Amino acid sequence: MSFSIKAIVIYGRNGEIRTITFKQSGLSIITGKSKTGKSAIIDIIDYCLGRESFNVAEGIIRQKVAWFALHIVKKDEEVFIARKNPGPGASTGSEAFLHRGRVEAYPALGTLEKNITVDALQQFVTQFAGIVENEHRPEFGTRRPLSANISHALFICFQKQNTIASQDQLFHRMNEDFLPQAMKDTLPYFLGAVDEEHFLLLNDYDELARLLRIKEMAAARTISTVGVSRTRITRLINDAKRLGMLTQDIQPDQDDIIDRLRQLSKYELDNPEYVPDFGETISALSNQEISIQKSLGQLNHDIRAAREFLSDQTEFSREASEQASRLKAMGLYKSTDHNPAVCPICESTLVNPGAAAQDINDALGAVQLHLKEVHKESPHIQEYIATIESRILDQTERLKVVQNELRHAISEDERVRAIQNQLIERARLMGRIGAFLDIFEPTFEADDIGEEIASIRDRLEAIRSRINSDDIAARMEAALNLIGKKMTEYSAMLDLEHSGSALRLDLRRLTVVADTEDGPIPLFRMGSGENWVGYHVLTHLSLHWWLRKRNRPVPAFLVFDQPTQAYYPSDIVDGDLDQIERDEDRKAVQSLFELMKNACEEIGPPFQLIVLDHAHLRNSWFEGAIVEEWRGEGALIPDNWPSISAIG
Amino acid sequence: MLERWDRRPPEEAYLFNAAFCGALSCEFIKAFAAKDKVGAPITLLLLALSISLHGKTRERLPKSTAASLYQWVQSNEDILIGLAQRTSALRPYVLEAIRFGVGTKALRFVGGQTLGLGEKPALYTAGKIRTETNETKRVVDQTRMTGRWFSKSGEEPFILSAFGVKP
Numbered sequence: 001m002s003f004s005i006k007a008i009v010i011y012g013r014n015g016e017i018r019t020i021t022f023k024q025s026g027l028s029i030i031t032g033k034s035k036t037g038k039s040a041i042i043d044i045i046d047y048c049l050g051r052e053s054f055n056v057a058e059g060i061i062r063q064k065v066a067w068f069a070l071h072i073v074k075k076d077e078e079v080f081i082a083r084k085n086p087g088p089g090a091s092t093g094s095e096a097f098l099h100r101g102r103v104e105a106y107p108a109l110g111t112l113e114k115n116i117t118v119d120a121l122q123q124f125v126t127q128f129a130g131i132v133e134n135e136h137r138p139e140f141g142t143r144r145p146l147s148a149n150i151s152h153a154l155f156i157c158f159q160k161q162n163t164i165a166s167q168d169q170l171f172h173r174m175n176e177d178f179l180p181q182a183m184k185d186t187l188p189y190f191l192g193a194v195d196e197e198h199f200l201l202l203n204d205y206d207e208l209a210r211l212l213r214i215k216e217m218a219a220a221r222t223i224s225t226v227g228v229s230r231t232r233i234t235r236l237i238n239d240a241k242r243l244g245m246l247t248q249d250i251q252p253d254q255d256d257i258i259d260r261l262r263q264l265s266k267y268e269l270d271n272p273e274y275v276p277d278f279g280e281t282i283s284a285l286s287n288q289e290i291s292i293q294k295s296l297g298q299l300n301h302d303i304r305a306a307r308e309f310l311s312d313q314t315e316f317s318r319e320a321s322e323q324a325s326r327l328k329a330m331g332l333y334k335s336t337d338h339n340p341a342v343c344p345i346c347e348s349t350l351v352n353p354g355a356a357a358q359d360i361n362d363a364l365g366a367v368q369l370h371l372k373e374v375h376k377e378s379p380h381i382q383e384y385i386a387t388i389e390s391r392i393l394d395q396t397e398r399l400k401v402v403q404n405e406l407r408h409a410i411s412e413d414e415r416v417r418a419i420q421n422q423l424i425e426r427a428r429l430m431g432r433i434g435a436f437l438d439i440f441e442p443t444f445e446a447d448d449i450g451e452e453i454a455s456i457r458d459r460l461e462a463i464r465s466r467i468n469s470d471d472i473a474a475r476m477e478a479a480l481n482l483i484g485k486k487m488t489e490y491s492a493m494l495d496l497e498h499s500g501s502a503l504r505l506d507l508r509r510l511t512v513v514a515d516t517e518d519g520p521i522p523l524f525r526m527g528s529g530e531n532w533v534g535y536h537v538l539t540h541l542s543l544h545w546w547l548r549k550r551n552r553p554v555p556a557f558l559v560f561d562q563p564t565q566a567y568y569p570s571d572i573v574d575g576d577l578d579q580i581e582r583d584e585d586r587k588a589v590q591s592l593f594e595l596m597k598n599a600c601e602e603i604g605p606p607f608q609l610i611v612l613d614h615a616h617l618r619n620s621w622f623e624g625a626i627v628e629e630w631r632g633e634g635a636l637i638p639d640n641w642p643s644i645s646a647i648g
Numbered sequence: 649m650l651e652r653w654d655r656r657p658p659e660e661a662y663l664f665n666a667a668f669c670g671a672l673s674c675e676f677i678k679a680f681a682a683k684d685k686v687g688a689p690i691t692l693l694l695l696a697l698s699i700s701l702h703g704k705t706r707e708r709l710p711k712s713t714a715a716s717l718y719q720w721v722q723s724n725e726d727i728l729i730g731l732a733q734r735t736s737a738l739r740p741y742v743l744e745a746i747r748f749g750v751g752t753k754a755l756r757f758v759g760g761q762t763l764g765l766g767e768k769p770a771l772y773t774a775g776k777i778r779t780e781t782n783e784t785k786r787v788v789d790q791t792r793m794t795g796r797w798f799s800k801s802g803e804e805p806f807i808l809s810a811f812g813v814k815p
Contacts, residue, residue, distance in 0.1 A: 323662035325784040330667040332674075332770035338751030345750055345757065352652045354744045355666040357752070359653040363662055 001074060002130050004556045004608045008044060009069035009082075012641040015109040020636075022627055024073070025606040027597060031575050031616045032630025037061060037637060038612040042158050042559050044068050047093075048081045049150055049555075050122035054093050061636065062088045063643035067112050071103055072128075078103045079128060081121065082112050087644060096121045126150040130553030148186035153554045155183050156190070156543055161562040164536050168524050170511050180510055187507060191483075192550045193475035198467065205463045212456045219449040229440060233257060236433055240264055243426050258440070265433045269426055278413030285406040292399045299395065303388040310381045313374050320371050327364035330357060480505050483546050487512070490538035493595045495588060497531050505539065512539050533563050537592060541599040541609075548604040557608035560596075564589050568614045574631075575616030589615055597621050650740045664701075664738070669745030671770040672697055672791050674754055677763055678771065679795025687764030688795070689804045694742050695811060696794040698735040703783075705731075706790050713797040717810045728812050735813065 004025070010018040020041075022028040032038055043056045048070035056062060062085060069082035080103045086093030095114040098121060099107065116124070126149040158172040174180050188194045234252040237260075241248055245267055250260060330336075338344070341353040484504035491499045498514035498521060506513045512523045512535045523535055540558055547554045567585040568575075580586045593615065600609050616622070616629070633639065653661065676696050680688040699705050708724050721727065746763065749755030749770070758764035772780075772788055780788075801807055808814070 319659070321781050322783055323659065325781040326668040327662055327665055328780065329665070329671040329770065332671050332772065332776065333667065333752045333754060334768040334770075335752045335754075338748065340748070340751070343747055345747065350747075352649055354650070354747055355653050355661075357667070360665050360667045363658070363665065367662065 001551060002553055002556045003072045003074035003077075003079075003128055004606050005045065005070060005610070006073045006078070007071040008041065008048075009071060009080075009106050010044075010065055010637070011067040011069065011082075011109045011112070012064060012638070013066045013644060014642050015066075016638070016641065017106055017109075018636070018638060019106070020628055022608060022610060023625070025608060026600045027621075027625035028608060028610045028627045029622065029625045030610070030612045030628040030630065031614065031626055032628070032634065033575075033614065036630035036635040038630070039161055039561055040636060041610075041612055042160055042561055045070060045559065046154065046158065048083050049154065050096075050118060050125045051151070052118060053091050054086050055091075058088060060643070064637050064641040066109055067097075069097075069106070069112075071106070074128065077128075080106070081125075082107075084112070084114075094118055098124065122150060126153075129153055129555050132553070148189050150555075152182055152186040153190060155179070156540065156547075157555055157558055159536055159540060159558075159560050159563075161565060164560060164563055165533050165566055166536075167526070167532050170523060170536065170539065174510055183510065184507055188472055188476055190552055190554050191476065191479045191546065192552050193472050193479055198472070201463050201467050205460065205467060208456055208460050208463065212453065212460065215449055215453050215456060219453060229436070232436055233261070236261065236264075236429070236436060239429050240433075243422060243429060245426060245429070258437075261433050261437060265430055265437060267426070267430055269423060269430075278409050278416065281409045282406065282413060285402055285409055288402045289399065289406060292395055292402060296392065296395045296399065299388055299392045303385060303392065306381055306385045306388065310378070310385065313378060313381065317371060317374050317378075320367050320374070324364060324367045324371060327360055327367060330360045330364060333357065476507075479546065479550075480507065483542050486542040486545050487538050490541060490595055490599065491534070493598065494534040494538065494591050495584070496534045497527050503535075503538075505543075533566060534588070534592065537563060537595065541596070541603070544607060545599065545603045548607050556606050557610060559610040559612065561612045562614070563592060563611065564613055564615050575614050577615070577617060590617065593617055593619075593622060597625075650744055664741040666741070666745045666748035667770070669697065669741055670749040670752070670754055671772065672700070672788065673742070673745055673749055673763065674765060674769040674771050675788055675791050676795040677755070677765055678769065679792040680799045681764060682796070683799065685799065687758040687762040688798075690742075690746070690761050690763060691808060691813070692798050692804055693763060694735060694739060695808065695813060696791060696798060697742055698731060698738050700787055700791040700794055701738065702734055706786065709790055709793060710797075713793065713800065715797075717797070717801040717807060721810050731811065732813070 005022050006024065007019050007021040010020075012018070020030070030038060030041065037060075040056050040061050043054075047054055047056070048068055065085045067082045067084050069080060072079050072081070078101065080097075080099040082097040084093055084095035084097075094117070096116050096118055097107075097112050097114065098116045129150055131148055131150065131153060155172050155174075160172060163169055163172055163174075169175055171183060174183065230252065237246060237250060237252045237257070240246040241250070245264060246260070251257075254260070336357040338357065340356040340359075341350055342348070343350055481504075484502065487503040487505070488501075491503055498516055501514040501516045501521075504513050504515065505511075506522060509522060514521045514526070523532065526532065526535070537560065540560075544554075544556075544558050546552075548556065567580050567589050569579070569581075577586050577589060580589060593611075596609055596611065600607060611625075616626075628634070630636070650656065673693055676693055677688045680692070699709070705727050708727060710720055746755060749766065750757070752770070753766040753768045754770040755763050756766040777785055777788060798807055801810075
């Protein structure tokens with residue numbers, strides 16, 4: 001369901017309003033002589049439907065019109081769009097006014113002011129026309145995806161004066177750069193080979209493709225992270241084995257290695273049993289050892305001294321005993337009175353008196369006394385020595401015991417230390433594992449992503465098969481086939497050069513082709529001038545027949561500007577058929593309009609065929625279709641309207 | 649000449665006291681003159697005591713008097729080391745001992761240089777010798793042995809020269 005034109009509304013600079021109302025459906029004819037503004041109609045409609053550039057010819061219209069407006073309807077929705085005349089010389093105008101809703105009366109000139117941007121107007125009209133989210137995605141090449149909008153739809157709604165008679169250009173605006181491609185890109189959509197669901201699928205496809213890219217990047221990141229972390233993982237696993245936290249069979253490249261590491265990070269450390277501190281014991285025992293050794297040293301020193309003393313004594317005793325023994329020789333003498341001062345041999349007085357018996361006896365007495373003393377001492381010393389010896393024995397025993405204890409305590413201490421160290425080492429390893437896992441992306445594993453990616457790819461494939469462009473091509477072919485059939489049917493009503501041959505639309509070349517016995521003949525290779533108009537007319541009528549049949553979102557109007565231009569002399573004023581000289585020409589014109597009439601009856605309503613022409617046929621249906629006659633004083637613009645220069 | 653008794657170093661004085669050396673002299677003379685002699689020359693007495701009072705020498709003395717003096721000296725040549733000094737050091741003590749012995753009638757001159765036993769010789773009896781130290785016993789024994797040995801070893805000059813002593 002699309003919209004049709006209820007009226008064109010023109011505002012004079014004096015505030016007057018000129019309304020041209022069209023029939024909602026069927027043929028609407030504006031007949032008139034030249035220079036009455038007929039050809040501006042298409043430009044006015046185009047401009048009001050959101051065209052950026054203002055293409056109305058220079059002259060009266062530009063001077064005298066303040067605002068152009070269009071009143072369009074769709075079912076029971078009405079929209080009033082007005083655009084300000086940018087004035088003479090200007091090629092763009094940006095002031096647009098939109099009113100949506102029931103239009104009881106047209107707004108006064110004074111109330112018209114910009115309330116919407118041209119872009120927004122375009123978007124609105126596109127939507128109002130029923131053109132939804134759509135996109136032509138070129139399969140190959142560098143063209144960006146094209147979204148069809150109202151301007152593309154209008155390619156097949158207008159046939160300007162120059163175009164309608166052209167041999168080379170079948171469609172409106174196909175002489176402008178890039179537009180032919182745009183038309184080819186959007187026609188599948190407008191013809192319905194591509195439907196709305198298609199675009200939803202395209203959208204889904206895009207979304208999924210984007211998601212796939214993200215996942216693939218994440219997966220790549222994960223894999224590289226895992227790769228880089230292999231060394232770290234290996235080291236952690238080896239340390240864990242060394243500390244008895246993992247069995248030897250676990251390998252660093254196992255699939256579940258990250259799980260294992262997670263388990264390890266939660267490993268239950270043994271509650272450290274009360275660990276006796278051997279430090280103090282060892283210290284105490286060490287001190288004891290030292291003190292005993294000191295005391296032993298002292299004892300040994302004492303005993304040595306005592307023994308030396310004793311031996312000294314013994315030595316002395318021995319000496320003294322010898323001396324005593326020799327002195328005792330005195331006892332061998334029976335006579336002791338002898339005078340040592342005199343030599344008994346020669347009786348001379350000795351200078352030094354010799355030893356006297358008394359001397360010797362005295363000496364013996366002294367020595368023997370000494371000996372007695374020493375002998376008295378000796379037992380004490382002996383006893384003392386014996387005591388010390390026994391104490392030395394005691395201490396040596398004690399020392400052995402202490403040293404034994406010490407060795408034992410040290411080895412216990414070392415054993416316990418090793419256990420403690422292992423505990424500490426395990427705790428540290430758990431810390432390292434935890435730190436590693438934190439950095440390592442604990443939230444998902446490579447496998448999950450792999451599955452996700454596979455699933456996305458599956459979905460993409462499913463969508464792709466539904467988007468299958470072959471399908472579209474086939475549908476296009478079918479559509480064009482049917483359109484071609486209609487074109488052929490219509491051609492039978494016109495006396496065309498190749499009437500009878502099958503006609504078809506060649507979208508690649510954007511032209512009509514007649515499949516004759518001699519081969520396909522495109523429009524640009526067909527003969528005389530009047531035929532071409534016929535092809536234009538029948539083609540567009542066929543297209544609109546199809547569009548209305550399939551309820552496509554193309555506006556439900558078609559405007560032909562001067563289709564009979566080739567037949568009427570240029571200076572014609574009267575539109576009567578009899579103005580035309582040649583018989584064939586008259587017939588041609590008659591056939592043309594009859595085709596149009598028939599087509600309008602056939603094409604499902606609402607379909608608006610607006611024809612702007614010289615001709616004024618005297619058929620009742622023709623006259624019934626006339627909405628404006630611009631002969632004599634009549635024209636698009638009332639005479640009395642002031643021009644812009646008049647207002648100043 | 650010896651100092652006065654109270655000025656002598658006690659060890660020497662006591663060990664070589666006149667009574668002891670005198671007794672030893674009696675023992676030597678008795679052993680020397682036992683068979684056929686009236687006494688012993690002082691020189692030989694001095695030599696004998698130098699030998700028997702010197703521990704090392706004493707212990708080297710032969711077990712039997714049948715040993716040849718010369719051969720024994722040759723076999724024990726190191727005996728001779730210091731013998732001269734020892735002899736001359738002992739001399740004053742021996743002279744004092746002779747005076748002491750003569751004074752106490754333990755010894756008497758029987759010739760110009762020959763000493764013999766006196767009326768009351770100082771001799772060790774078996775009982776007396778038992779209570780003495782081992783060394784004393786040894787000294788006495790070896791003095792006796794030397795006496796016997798010198799007695800049958802020839803003339804005085806011969807014995808002296810065997811020991812390298814000039815008369």
